[in-house]
Amino acid sequence: MNLKEALIPRLSTKEKPFAPKSFDSFGNIALIEIPKELSKKKKLVGETLIKLHPRFETVCSIESNHEGKYRVQKVKVIAGKKQKVAFYKESACSFFVPLGEVFFSPRLSGERLRISNLIKEGEVVGAWFSGVAPYPIVFAKHSKMKKAIAIELNPVAHKYAKKNVELNKSNKGCGKGEERIVLIKGDVKKQSKKFKNYFDRIAMPLPHTGYQFLKEAFYSIKKGGVVHFYEIIHKGDFGVVEKQIMDEAKKSKKKIKIIYKAKVRDFSPTKEQVVFDILVQ
Numbered sequence: 001m002n003l004k005e006a007l008i009p010r011l012s013t014k015e016k017p018f019a020p021k022s023f024d025s026f027g028n029i030a031l032i033e034i035p036k037e038l039s040k041k042k043k044l045v046g047e048t049l050i051k052l053h054p055r056f057e058t059v060c061s062i063e064s065n066h067e068g069k070y071r072v073q074k075v076k077v078i079a080g081k082k083q084k085v086a087f088y089k090e091s092a093c094s095f096f097v098p099l100g101e102v103f104f105s106p107r108l109s110g111e112r113l114r115i116s117n118l119i120k121e122g123e124v125v126g127a128w129f130s131g132v133a134p135y136p137i138v139f140a141k142h143s144k145m146k147k148a149i150a151i152e153l154n155p156v157a158h159k160y161a162k163k164n165v166e167l168n169k170s171n172k173g174c175g176k177g178e179e180r181i182v183l184i185k186g187d188v189k190k191q192s193k194k195f196k197n198y199f200d201r202i203a204m205p206l207p208h209t210g211y212q213f214l215k216e217a218f219y220s221i222k223k224g225g226v227v228h229f230y231e232i233i234h235k236g237d238f239g240v241v242e243k244q245i246m247d248e249a250k251k252s253k254k255k256i257k258i259i260y261k262a263k264v265r266d267f268s269p270t271k272e273q274v275v276f277d278i279l280v281q
């Protein structure tokens with residue numbers, strides 16, 4: 001039985017069509033979007049979800065969009081234990097995630113693994129906009145990279161990134177000998193200046209405003225390197241972003257080729273998150 005089916009008998013005829021079916025799992029915490037028509041039934045939705053999936057100690061509701069420069073979404077505990085720090089596992093790595101204080105999406109796990117599989121032995125990787133460090137930690141576990149330099153502005157995300165690197169240290173070396181993950185708290189605009197022609201690969205998961213940092217990516221990437229660039233587009237409409245990338249490359253006097261483009265996840269009924277892999281020649 002799914003959540004919608006479990007809720008329907010407990011809702012009025014007017015409420016039934018709004019019963020939610022899907023939610024995101026953050027390990028011990030479930031995060032769910034509840035339509036405004038059910039705003040008085042949040043507790044019922046949360047408790048029903050815990051009954052269906054007892055692995056969840058807590059259910060939180062989404063209370064805002066991702067906002068501000070840290071791309072943070074407000075959340076509220078609606079059922080179970082009063083806690084907001086999730087303990088989440090992905091691709092044999094573990095993470096503490098303070099919901100409501102940092103950006104994190106389990107729906108990007110496939111992307112993290114896809115890039116890990118592309119990383120060649122000895123590569124130096126830029127994990128820009130790194131949040132609580134899911135990209136560099138999955139890269140460390142699943143590739144033979146030399147090291148990743150992770151840059152993040154949000155001090156809370158940086159604090160948890162440190163905790164998460166520590167948590168995964170014994171897990172095929174985020175550390176061990178030479179540090180394989182270097183965490184920098186700072187602004188990519190400023191920090192990237194230290195890394196001219198430095199990276200073999202840069203992941204830049206900052207949809208909406210990431211294009212403002214393409215200049216920095218073209219400055220920091222080596223010849224022959226690849227930039228993984230993310231954006232939100234109207235479904236299927238890759239063209240606008242492709243032009244934006246080409247224009248930025250021209251300004252930076254770089255010859256580039258888009259070697260891969262694909263949908264990463266749905267963003268809304270009309271929009272999707274996509275990735276472009278840009279080879280800098």
Ligand SMILES: C[S@@+](CC[C@H](N)C(=O)[O-])C[C@H]1O[C@@H](n2cnc3c(N)ncnc32)[C@H](O)[C@@H]1O
Pocket residue numbers: 069070071102103104105108128129130131132133134135151152153154157186187188189205206207
């Ligand atoms: C969409 S989130 C991605 C976080 C993480 N990579 C993940 O997938 O869970 C973008 C992140 O970039 C950070 N950020 C925004 N502007 C930044 C800047 N100028 N320099 C460094 N980090 C920045 C935000 O605080 C946020 O954590």
